[in-house]
Amino acid sequence: MIPRHVSIAVALLMVVVFLTGFYVLQLKQKAEQAAQRTDTRPVAPPAAGPEEPVTLTIAYDDDAVFRRRQVSVPLPPERTERAREVLRALLAEYTQKPSPHPLADGADIREVFLVDDLAIVDLNPIVADSHRSGAFVETLTVTSLVETLSQNVPGIRRVRFLVDGKERETLAGHADLMATYDVKQVDELVRGLQ
Amino acid sequence: MRWNRTALAAATIAAMLLLRPAVPSADDKRLVVFAPQTSYSVAITDHDGRAYVQLNELIAPLGHPEVRLEGNKLHIRAGQVTAELRDGNSKVKLGRGELDLGGKVVLEGDRALVPLHTVPQLLSRVLGSSSDLHESAHRLFIAGTAVHFVAEMKKADPPTLVLTFSAPVNPSVSTEPGRLKLVFGRDPVVSGSESFKFDDATIPAASYSESGGAAELEISGKAPLLATFADGGKTIVITPAPGATAQAPAHPNPASSTQPSAETPLPAQAGSAQPAPLTSGSPRTRYLVVIDPGHGGDDPGARFSDKLVEKEVTMAFARRLRAALGERGISAHLLRDGDPTINNEQRAASANNLHASVFVTVHASAPGSGIRLYTSMLAEAEKSPAAFYPWETAQSFFLRPSRIVAQATVEELGKRKIGVLLMPANVRPMNNVAAAVIGVELATPSSDPERVTSGKYQDPIAAAVAQGIANARNALEGPQ
Incomplete structure (x- = not known):
């Protein structure tokens, strides 16, 4: 029993x-x-190429600083594709959990155009539409993108942004996306917040 | 492939630099329709020298009429009412009755064009809605949508013209020497009177007119005038610009006619439809601080909690800053003193029209503590332009005064032991403003969002920013 x-x-x-x-x-x-x-639209296939060291400038919201980190990323030989992969490596840091500067899952770079010393970065809509609103956090995003791009793709002196192929006034209500970002000014800001 | 990419990039840049919104031609006449549920416009076309509108296009937004073409007849069914229109015929069959339009119906495919002047009659019979057509102005008001207003002059010091509307309005505001114009393109504003006389030397009169689908209220001023929105857009207050009342002679003096009273462009609250370029030689005759409470109206900004959004925090701080500046004898103007929707171009245009000495744009966010103080991230321009400042980079010519104000503010915050992070940032619309510009972002921990709107938190910051601006005055007004 x-x-x-x-x-x-x-x-x-x-x-x-x-x-x-x-x-x-x-x-x-x-x-x-x-x-x-999540966004089911086709995205560009993962890059193919030998792994190369890339220096990411990563924003840390809580400490209000940027920190540089070196990672290895497969980089294709074509310059614009390399630029896109470099920025994707940065976004990968931001979309992981936990993240020092969280961006939404699916945040991606659609395309990077390089003309002389100007880079035009085309963000996918998820980056902007789901970005937290605030002058500081938006500035950190834009600054880290510009700095990471200019540090890893030689010859870029100015950067502009598109969202989904179109001009957009601000990232999420504050950071000016109509402005042309001067790499020198951005670099000074990053150095000031390291 | 590489060539294609280069071509695409070149095309993108060309488009970014060269494309501007298409401006409708003067011949593109449209009837603006104000209905309770929506407002829209339909094309007006000429047939035999008469103005016609497309009936299908006109009534579609008002319901879901069924339209069917049979030979040279068009049948429209809207609810219980059926209408039959014949090509070339001026009579419309309405159920068992008939309506003479006094002009021929024109059928083009499955579209029916009817004379403009017959629209109220037709709508009344087909939809059962009363409507009021202002034919020469191309404005149609359906089911009593018109917004009325009263103009009241308050003879205070300074004199104040208060326009009270029966519903919130959001006109574009523009200025010309001697007058301030409110253009109501999207608001169904009407007036029973075309001219208003006020017993006041500074704001003596106003006139109302309608044309091209819009209404316009023009206020004459002997001094630069400001328009301020209040009561959620139901009230517009017109006052002389700070420090400008003295320019208006209480008693006209012939001797003063040699001094142009409107030497500086008149300021406007919500900006011109087209941003006004500011010339590099434009005078700044007074120390005026323009405060931009970020966001407002349809744009709430960051959300702190279920009850608190950024636009409320910025409004509260802007009012505190205005009071703190007033205590220090400095004129300040708020770009909004209520909850209207104002876009960034309008904000910058207003600041430029006002010839602001200092422009403070206010924001708030979480997480964080203390405040963040921004100056533009633009590279400094090497020399002033010969004529106009470029719109997108106007601030690049004013970075030195902006840094003077920012530094003076940092010092005052430090004296009060308020944490501050000073950094460059391109916060819209700072780069479009031709003045000393700082951005103030109030920061609060995510765990305590309500703190950011409290007086205990905001008052010391407002006092420090005001004192910083006051301390920078000599440096800004002196030779640089």
């Missing part, structure tokens, strides 16, 4: 196992739904 308290304990254990299983199933379904909701 099984004691009564053991029967109750086993029954409770069964209930806990059942509820945990149900909860895990729910989490899995939610994760799948979230994955389906």
Whole structure:
């Protein structure tokens, strides 16, 4: 004869196992739904090429500083594609969890155009549409993009931004995206906040 | 491939630099329709010297009429009402009755063109809605949508003209020497009177007119005038610009006619439709601080909590800063003193029209503490332009005065032990302003969002910024 308290304990254990299983199933379904909701438009394939060292200028919101970090990234030989991959490496830092400067999942660089000393960075809409609103956090995003690009692609002196192929007034209500960013000025800001 | 990319990049840059919004031609006449649910415009075309509008286009936004073409007849069904229009016929069959339009119907494909002057009659019969057509002005008001206003002169010091509207309005404000114009392009403003006389020497009169789908209220001023929005856009207050009242002689003096009273362009609250270029030789006759409370109206800015958004924080701080400047004898003007929607171009245009000495744009965000103080990130221009400042980089000619104000403000914040981070940043619309410019961003921890709007937090900061601006005055007004 099984004691009564053991029967109750086993029954409770069964209930806990059942509820945990149900909860895990729910989490899995939610994760799948979230994955389906993310941008499903085709993006450029991952870059192919030998891994090369890239210096990222990463913003840290809590400390209000920039820190440089060297990573290895596969870089294609073509200059504009290299520029895009460099910026994608930076966005990868921001979209991981936890992140020192969080950007939304799916934030990406659509294209980078290079004409003489001017780079035009075309951000995908997720970068801007889901960016936190605030002069400081928006400036950190723009500054780290400009600095990372100019540090890794020689010859860039000015940077402009497009969002989804179009001009946009601000990133999220504050940082001016109609401005042409002077690499020298941006570099001074980064040095001041290191 | 490489050539294609280069061509694409060149095209992109050319488009960015050269393309401007298309300006409609003067011949592009449109009827502006104000309905309770929406406002829109439809094309006006000429047929046999008469103005016509397309009936389908006119009534589509007002419901979902069913339109069917049979031979040379067009059937329209809207609810229980059916209308039959015949090409070349002036009579419209309406149910069992008939309506004489007094002009021929023109069918073009499945579209019916009807004479403009018959529109109120047709709408009344087809949709059952009363409407009021201002034919020469190309404005149509359906179901009592018109917004009325009263103009009241308050003979205080300074004299104040208060325009009170029956619903919120958002006109574009522009200035010319001797007058301030409010143009109501999207608001169904109407007036029973075309001219207003006020018993005041500074603001003696106003006139109302309508044309091209818009209404215009022109206020005459013997001194530069300011327009300030209040009561959620239902009230517009017109006052002489700070320090300008003295330019208006209480009693006209022939001797004073040799001194042009409107030597400086008249300032405007919400800016011109076209940003006014500021010439490099434009005079600054007074020390005026223009305060830009960031965001407003449809644009709430950052959200701190369910109850608190950035536009409320910036408004509260802007008012505190104005009071703090006033205590130090410095004139200050708020670009909004309520909750209208003002875009960044309008903000910069207003500051430039006002010939601001100092422009302070106010923002707030979380997380953080203390404040962040911004000057522009533009590279400093080497020399002033011969004529006009470039719109996108006007601030590059004023970085030195901007840094003087910023540094003086940092010192005052330091004296009060308020944490400050001074850094360059391109915060819209700082770069478009031709004046000493600072951006003030109030920062608060995410865990305590309400703190950012409290007087205990804002008052010392407002006092420090005001004192910094006061301390910079001599340096800004002296030779640089």
